[in-house]
Amino acid sequence: MLLVVAATAASLTLSAPAAVETVVPPPPPPVPAEPPTAEELAARIVPAVVTLTATDGWTGVAGTGIVLTPDGLVLTNHHVVSGADEITAISAATGLTYDVAVNGYDRAHDIAVVQLGSAQDLPVATLADAPGPGVGSSVTAFGNSDGGGVVVAAPGTIVATGRNVLVRDSVDGSRHRLTGMLQSDAAIRPGDSGGPLVDAFGAVVGVNTAGAVGEDPADAPTAPEAYAVPISAAMEIVEQIRSGAGGGTVHVGPTPLLGVTVTTVREGGEDRGAEVLWVSFDSPAEAAGLDIGDVITSFDGNPVASHGDLETLLMARSPGDTVEIGWRDKTGAPQTATIAVESGPPR
CATH class of the missing domain: 2.30.42.10 (PDZ domain)
Known part of the structure; x- marks a missing residue:
């Protein structure tokens, strides 16, 4: 600070000191956390995943689920459980097998909510906040790839958001349109359906739903195509089902x-x-x-x-x-x- 001096023809007068204002510099921005390694990411995600098997007589479908609550509320795809007479789940955290009941589903958005019987103290997934990932964001898809019973990671990048895509059910051949999807280039496979698509820090940004794959690797597209329901859209359906309020395309019970x-x-x-x-x-x-x-x-x-x-x-x-x-x-x-x-x- 400077002292202010006033001069006259007759004398020199020193004024009272001005109030001193202390300026505190802003704190430096926090150092961004380093994303986990692929091994660390898997260690965070895999325990909150279950592998699913849905059977209808002699036929069966393999899929994946995301654990939402410690007592076994699980998010998956509708097409994984559709038509199933019996559904079982194996927790990647405990290795235990659970009977599965379907609480509700939305066929139009390919989302289902199921409950694992007698489950307790299961690790739960961390869900990302809105808005979702942007184009170019690194993501990893986790799922029961090819129904092998082992949770496999498929890294990739967000290619587009808000995509509308016509999909075909690999079991019954039916086709329908899904809207508002996340598109990535993660190489997901049958069995990955219903599994988590996570960001670089392990927060779930989407539910793996559809992919472009061929029976013969030579028939596969030049770049993998994978589509996921954004987690914010999926959780709106989850909350409607949990409230017991069926309606529109959501069926409860x-x-x-x-x-x-x-x-x-x-x-x-x-x-x-x-x-x-x-x-x-x-x-x-x-x-x-x-x-x-x-x-x-x-x-x-x-x-x-x-x-x-x-x-x-x-x-x-x-x-x-x-x-x-x-x-x-x-x-x-x-x-x-x-x-x-x-x-x-x-x-």
Whole structure:
């Protein structure tokens, strides 16, 4: 500080000292933490992962799950558990095998929430905060690659965000569109579905869902393509399921079963009902008298113009509910019956 001096013709006067202001320099920015090595990253992530096996009769699907709570609430893909009569999980942390119950799912966004029976004190995953990773960010996908029962890491980089992609189920060949996906060049494989996509520090940024792979390495794309549901979008579905509030594309609780496979009938360029392609043995549909070639036109008092209408109306019901179903038989005659919806596998 300087002392201020005032001069006059007659005398020299020294003023009182001014107040002294102490200026504290800002602290230096923190030194960025060093990302863990690949081995350290795996040590953080693998204990919070489970490998899943979902079976339907003689067929089975391998997948992966992300542990959200110590008592075994797990996030995975819908397509991993779809159609399964029995699901089991093995914890990478404990090596124990658990029976799995499906709490709910969102088929349109390929997300499912399952519960491991009798689980306790499991390590849980660390979830990344929004916003998600940007293009060029380093990521690593972890999963039950090729169903080998061992959690494998696949490093990569975010290539794009907000991608819409048409995917095909490798089991039943069905196709549907997923929106808002993270795209990376991690080389994920069948069995990785439902596993965590993590950032450089091990926070989960996405749920591995789809990849472009070939049966023969020579058929594989020149650069791997992998797609993941952003963790923020996945957790919105998780919280809706945990609240018990089904609705929209989210189904909560046991899956209702009618016992038919249907397709949409189009006549004159318009949807005219859901034609029955298959009737399951000893199902509510068989008990009602539905047969192959019949066309379902109403369900629970609501018109059915397509297989999508029937699916939406059915999924709004619960096992044990009684509903009236209407259809046209193969002669075109209208038929109705009252049925009790049963419990079936997730779909």
